[in-house]
Amino acid sequence: MAGIAEVARLAGVSKSTASRALTGSGYTSDETRERVRSAAATLGYVASNSAVTLATGRTNTVGVVMPYLNRWFFAEVLEGIQQSLLERGLDLTLYDAKPGTVGRSLIFQDYLARKRFDGLIAVGLEPDDREFDRLVQLGRPVVTVVGSADTTTDVAIDDDFAARRATEHLVALGHRRIAFIGGTPQQHWAHVDRRRLDGYRGAMADAGLAEHASHIISEVTVPGGYASAVDVLGDARSRPTALVATCDEVAIGAIIAARRLGVQVPSDLSVIGIDDHEFAEMFSLTTLRQVPREQGRVAVDLLLTHIAEPDKAKAVVRMRSTLVVRNSTSALDPQHSAVVVDSRQRQADASR
Amino acid sequence: MAGIAEVARLAGVSKSTASRALTGSGYTSDETRERVRSAAATLGYVASNSAVTLATGRTNTVGVVMPYLNRWFFAEVLEGIQQSLLERGLDLTLYDAKPGTVGRSLIFQDYLARKRFDGLIAVGLEPDDREFDRLVQLGRPVVTVVGSADTTTDVAIDDDFAARRATEHLVALGHRRIAFIGGTPQQHWAHVDRRRLDGYRGAMADAGLAEHASHIISEVTVPGGYASAVDVLGDARSRPTALVATCDEVAIGAIIAARRLGVQVPSDLSVIGIDDHEFAEMFSLTTLRQVPREQGRVAVDLLLTHIAEPDKAKAVVRMRSTLVVRNSTSALDPQHSAVVVDSRQRQADASR
Numbered sequence: 001m002a003g004i005a006e007v008a009r010l011a012g013v014s015k016s017t018a019s020r021a022l023t024g025s026g027y028t029s030d031e032t033r034e035r036v037r038s039a040a041a042t043l044g045y046v047a048s049n050s051a052v053t054l055a056t057g058r059t060n061t062v063g064v065v066m067p068y069l070n071r072w073f074f075a076e077v078l079e080g081i082q083q084s085l086l087e088r089g090l091d092l093t094l095y096d097a098k099p100g101t102v103g104r105s106l107i108f109q110d111y112l113a114r115k116r117f118d119g120l121i122a123v124g125l126e127p128d129d130r131e132f133d134r135l136v137q138l139g140r141p142v143v144t145v146v147g148s149a150d151t152t153t154d155v156a157i158d159d160d161f162a163a164r165r166a167t168e169h170l171v172a173l174g175h176r177r178i179a180f181i182g183g184t185p186q187q188h189w190a191h192v193d194r195r196r197l198d199g200y201r202g203a204m205a206d207a208g209l210a211e212h213a214s215h216i217i218s219e220v221t222v223p224g225g226y227a228s229a230v231d232v233l234g235d236a237r238s239r240p241t242a243l244v245a246t247c248d249e250v251a252i253g254a255i256i257a258a259r260r261l262g263v264q265v266p267s268d269l270s271v272i273g274i275d276d277h278e279f280a281e282m283f284s285l286t287t288l289r290q291v292p293r294e295q296g297r298v299a300v301d302l303l304l305t306h307i308a309e310p311d312k313a314k315a316v317v318r319m320r321s322t323l324v325v326r327n328s329t330s331a332l333d334p335q336h337s338a339v340v341v342d343s344r345q346r347q348a349d350a351s352r
Numbered sequence: 353m354a355g356i357a358e359v360a361r362l363a364g365v366s367k368s369t370a371s372r373a374l375t376g377s378g379y380t381s382d383e384t385r386e387r388v389r390s391a392a393a394t395l396g397y398v399a400s401n402s403a404v405t406l407a408t409g410r411t412n413t414v415g416v417v418m419p420y421l422n423r424w425f426f427a428e429v430l431e432g433i434q435q436s437l438l439e440r441g442l443d444l445t446l447y448d449a450k451p452g453t454v455g456r457s458l459i460f461q462d463y464l465a466r467k468r469f470d471g472l473i474a475v476g477l478e479p480d481d482r483e484f485d486r487l488v489q490l491g492r493p494v495v496t497v498v499g500s501a502d503t504t505t506d507v508a509i510d511d512d513f514a515a516r517r518a519t520e521h522l523v524a525l526g527h528r529r530i531a532f533i534g535g536t537p538q539q540h541w542a543h544v545d546r547r548r549l550d551g552y553r554g555a556m557a558d559a560g561l562a563e564h565a566s567h568i569i570s571e572v573t574v575p576g577g578y579a580s581a582v583d584v585l586g587d588a589r590s591r592p593t594a595l596v597a598t599c600d601e602v603a604i605g606a607i608i609a610a611r612r613l614g615v616q617v618p619s620d621l622s623v624i625g626i627d628d629h630e631f632a633e634m635f636s637l638t639t640l641r642q643v644p645r646e647q648g649r650v651a652v653d654l655l656l657t658h659i660a661e662p663d664k665a666k667a668v669v670r671m672r673s674t675l676v677v678r679n680s681t682s683a684l685d686p687q688h689s690a691v692v693v694d695s696r697q698r699q700a701d702a703s704r
Contacts, residue, residue, distance in 0.1 A: 041461075061445070061468075069434070070427035070630075078421050082448040086455040091468060093413070094446045096434040103438040109393070116413075116443060223634050256634065259611055278422075282575050282608060 010039035022089075033089075061091040062303060063117035065107065065125055067098050071221070072249065072277050073292050077123050077145055080296025088304070093117055097125065108134050115140060119303045121296075122147055126191060141306035143299050145292075146192055153302050155295045155317045157274075159192055162288040162321040163199030166244045166272045169286070169323060171207045174332035175242040175270060178204065181216040181228060181254060182246025193220060193246045196274065200244050214240070218250055225253025233263050241332055242270040248277035248287055255283050255328065266330035276324055284327035295319055363391035374441075385441075413443040414655060415469035417459065417477055419450050423573070424601065424629050425644050429475050429497055432648025440656070445469055449477065460486050467492060471655045473648075474499055478543060493658035495651050497644075498544055505658065507651045507669045511544055514640040514673040515551030518596045518624045521638070521675060523559045526684035527594040527622060530556065533568040533580060533606060534598025545572060545598045548626065552596050566592070570602055577605025585615050593684055594622040600629035600639055607635050607680065618682035628676055636679035647671055 008018035013032060021028045021036035028036075062085055068074045078094075085092050095111055097104040108131050112120070119141040126147075127135060135142055136151070146156045163180075170178050180200040183193030197215060204213040218228035225245065233239050233254075245251035251273030258265050265271055273280065276289035298317060306312055360370035365384060373380045373388035380388070414437055420426045430446075437444050447463055449456040460483050464472070471493040478499075479487060487494055488503075498508045515532075522530050532552040535545030549567060556565040570580035577597065585591050585606075597603035603625030610617050617623055625632065628641035650669060658664055 037462075069421070069430050070424065072422065075422035075427060078446075079448060082421070082446065083455055086448070086458050086463075089458075089462065091463070092446050094430075094434065094444050096431060096438070103435055106438050106441075110389075110441065111438075111443070222631060226634050253634070279574060282578050282605070 006043055007036060007040045010043065011036040059091075059116055059118055060089070061093050061117045062300070063093050063095060063112070063120040064123065065095040065097050065112075065120060066123040067096075067104075067125060069094075069096055073247070073275065074123060076292035077296040077299075080293035081121060081300055082296075083293075084297045084300040088300075099126075112138060119143070119307045121145065121299050121303055122152075123296075123299075124190065124192070141303055141310065143303040143306065145295050145299050148191070151314070153306065153314045153316070155299045155302065155319065156192075157288075157290045157295075157321045158318045159195035160199035160202070162274045162290070163196035163244060163246075164203040165321070165323055166274060166288055167200045167203035168207075169272060169325075169329065170242040170244065170270055171203065171209070173242075173270065173329060176209055176212050176332075177240040178209065178212065178242045178244060179214045179216050179232070179240040180244045180246070181225060181232075182218050182220055182250040183215075184217050184219065190220065196246050216243075218246075218253075220246060220250060222249045222253040222256070225250030226257045227253070229254035229257035230261065233258055233261050233269065236263075236268075239263075239269070241268075242329070243272070245271065245273045248273035248275035248280050248285060251285055251287070251328070252277070252279055252283050255285070265328050267333060270329040270332075272329055274321065280324075280326070286326045286329040287324050288321040289324045290319060290321045358395055359388060359392045362395065363388045389441075411443075411468055411470055412441070413445050413469045414652070415445050415447060415464070415472040416475065417447040417449050417464075417472065418475040419448075419456075419477060421446075421448055425599070425627065426475060428644035429648040429651075432645035433473060433652055434648075435645075436649045436652040440652075451478075464490055471495070471659045473497065473651050473655055474504075475648075475651075476542065476544070493655055493662065495655040495658065497647050497651050500543070503666070505654050505666045505668070507647045507654065507671065508544075509640075509642045509647075509673045510670045511547035512551035512554070514626050514642070515548035515596060515598075516555040517673070517675055518626060518640055519552045519555035520559075521624060521677075521681065522594040522596065522622055523555065523561070525594075525622065525681060528561055528564050528684075529592040530561065530564065530594045530596060531566045531568050531584070531592040532596045532598070533577060533584075534570050534572055534602040535567075536569050536571065542572065548598050568595075570598075570605075572598060572602060574601045574605040574608070577602030578609045579605070581606035581609035582613065585610055585613050585621065588615075588620075591615075591621070593620075594681070595624070597623065597625045600625035600627035600632050600637060603637055603639070603680070604629070604631055604635050607637070617680050619685060622681040622684075624681055626673065632676075632678070638678045638681040639676050640673040641676045642671060642673045 004015055004018055008015045011018060013036060017028060018036050021033040022040055064081055066074050082092055093116060095107045097107050112134060121143050123145040142152050144152045144154045147154045180197055183197060201213050204210055216228050216232050218224045243254055245254060251271050254271055255265050258269050263269050273285055273287040276287050280287050302315060356367055356370055360367045363370060365388060369380060370388050373385040374392055416433055418426050434444055445468060447459045449459050464486060473495050475497040494504050496504045496506045499506045532549055535549060553565055556562055568580050568584050570576045595606055597606060603623050606623055607617050610621050615621050625637055625639040628639050632639050654667060
């Protein structure tokens, strides 16, 4: 079998360049990498990664830790990461760290300590303090997607902005009884939902509607949004005229609940989400669009930079989210408006 | 830092046993593995995997290749595999081989050839002939989930049985105009959809309803089922009274389409799926339940057996699917029955 020397000779580069190109460290030009790879293919040369790792200390593998594999956002980020790594010849080792599972403890105790990766991308991980310490102690570059921006390089949308923008859209349509749906104030309540709730509250306060702000607690899934919305939408007099959902999955659950209860969307109820989920079009859902796949790609770029330049300063990347108006939101029917004024009047009367 | 000898001494086992236990090859008893691991934890010993691999030829990694990450079935299988590997101390390297992408060619050309795994689990991969040859040439054990049962150890439900059982349920409820929805006869039309279509056709023929059999072509996603059902359900006179969907995602898309068109489920239209998707309960969907997570776990068990005993005969494992009756199916309204007789009569008249 041909060795690295033959490959280097055929490609017309040095042995170390050939080695770098083949191990996918990625610090060679695309053209050189292509030439070396085609030489290797011609000669049937395949690098022994174990030998390469022992020699270089590089594993040519990126670790990805995420708490869910079966939710849209996470699956899309993972696809973006995978595609980007594939193009660079790097492997992906996956760690599924569902909160509160034995598997999660094992990952933090055993798996990460083995350091079978050159760097780590943590997606929506929300580590507790002990877990966070372990991540830092790894001594390997870590990039987070939807993480804490304080200590790591982090990629996400601006949650506060997205929720504000969603709320402002409903305010501009004349709505006042606008509720926020999604998130639970329990142990694993995602920081992201809390940030979005804050953005919603800020926008309500700015519009002079602070007294109408309310939070409908809901698990952050389609069935979760459905279950919580069924509870709230039953009473026509007390229900909100509009919902800001913490994400499209919850928004879609709420729309399905509304249909079941005979509440018309958007004439009886406007609903806006955040995501632009693959089902958004089907439900004519107005939403703040984000592209998680792109966030995955950006995370890979940033991680590789940190691997190449360990002293590089941490970065906070906030991707744009843009309003996509479909048919789940519309101007408030004056009827509803009257009801709101009534109830405020009653409240005012009652508090006298 | 402590070495393997110290770990073995503390655990009271031989060095080779300690090594096997720590590298997660899995051929030690649970009790021994636990003792060695706790000794290693006490001493702060972490095995260098690169060194272990060079010495033993084992990577302690299982490769997983799948064409989709963001579909329910695939995400659930992946979670089952991941959990099972975690418990055994093995790593998971993920290859996302979406049909028709550059990434897929790269995986088959470069990635698999590097053999950074002791064995491979291919989930719903449907390799073409060239790809299949490459898998076989790897010389590493391969287990498929929903693959071809001819050449590899394969885990799946019995697709023919599931589709038959679904069709028979509708026949027993008095339905005759029962259509099958899902799958496209194009390049990447999944074998699984074809097998289910065959099962449906068999059951229709057995019930003397072959002339009523029809296949509504649909992409195998919720939006795909929605788009195809909207086209078909518009005309009350020609539409079927019942649908067998190739999977729950398509069934749910069809139910959403029916609701939009004012077609009542189940009084105007019965719908049955295959899966028991996480949304099935929310849509009161009658379905044939399978548990993909369990299929992932079984695939890991089988793969580890093949790694330990390379000469072991291939196995075909068919998991049970069970009928779960919810509210999306009901007995045919006699009104509809009359229409069917009418149209058959007209057909008979026309062909005279």
